[in-house]
Amino acid sequence: MNRCVEIQNSPCRHVANKDELIELIELVVDDVYGELDVPSVAGRDQWRATVVRTAADLRAMVLRHPWIAPELSQVGLVHIGPNALRTASGLLARFEAAGFPQDETERALGTLMAYVVGIATSEAAYLSLIARSGRTEQEWVAEVRPAFDEAARTHPPLREASSARQDAHPRQIRDADFAYGLERVLDGLAARLGA
Template sequence: MPADEKPTASVWTRPRPRQREHLTREQIVAEAIRLLDAEGVEELSMRKLGTRLGTAATSLYRHVANKGELIELVVDDVYGEPDVPTAVDGTRWRAAVTRTATELRAMPLHHPWIAPELGQVGLVHIDPNAMPMSSTLLAQFEAAGSPTDEMNQTMGTLMAYVIGIATAEAACLSLIARSGTTEQEWVAGLRPAFDEATQEHPRLRSGSSAQQDVHPQRIRDDNFAYGLDRVLDGLAARLTP
């Protein structure tokens, strides 16, 4: 690195400050997640967070330098939620990867605010919870026979699919939540307008009509599973016996 070039700033690249009071970093992160789940990232501020914790914003800055560092911390904490398989077995790699992908999809569905933040904490995650998950995925693909020079691309392809579809789902579910209706009610309310708009597009109409009695969540789950299977089919074709 050139002498005049500064390293990328990250909460994980500087020493953790000593605890000087009853407030801990873990308490700050936990309350920040509760605030984000309830109000969204637009409402997150150090002042509001301090009020919720019963302290001044200046106390928070002893633990995190700024809002960006706080986002890094909460994203990593959420990355610790998925229960992913750690055992590596080349004959069962697909089941392990499917479970990991399903757990990853659940992150934005439980915490809709996290989806746009995933790309802002760095292209290469050095977070303590994100790194083991990535390492385990690579181990699964390696055991399956993925070409060594393709493993990072293999994992990237999988992550792009999972995070991409989960982001779209989270955005839609957030919109529905703001409407004050259930997902089923929201979809039912749109159906008359959709049916009218697709009168000249029979293929669209027939596909939708076949699923009109299926719960929207079931449709989302089935669509995710179908797409994931096709992604894994493609990746399986690249495996070395």
């Protein structure tokens, strides 16, 4: 069966079967990876800043293209296109420059990618839900807050933690939560450097 697949503003491309469709999706995912600018290898003391920048850029890429999130989670974290490989190689070089043992650089990369892709995939799904509702993120949060507060009545610490951040813009909360988690992942990785 020959089906036409349209991807964003591209002309229709016919695919004969599921394997061809998967191959096409992998090509498109790799094309999106081409948006990432992997910084050149920095010195040992600058590895963390360059990894943070690349992680933030990867998250932003997923949020710009929310359709890619399910593809990243379904296909997995392994992409073999040239752009994805360039990104992975660049990050590996950062971990090597930092002084990670050779047998840990791939694990460090895998840990970082699992965190970033996992958070960004979840965030993209959340933002897609809100977009389908026709509301802004602030409107959506304001609408669900009373139900959350009521449900959390019997869990005071949860309610207090949520109430402490209720005046912050939801995007600021998402950005802060991403940065917090990324820093904790990097703290854990950095501890391996001193081990």
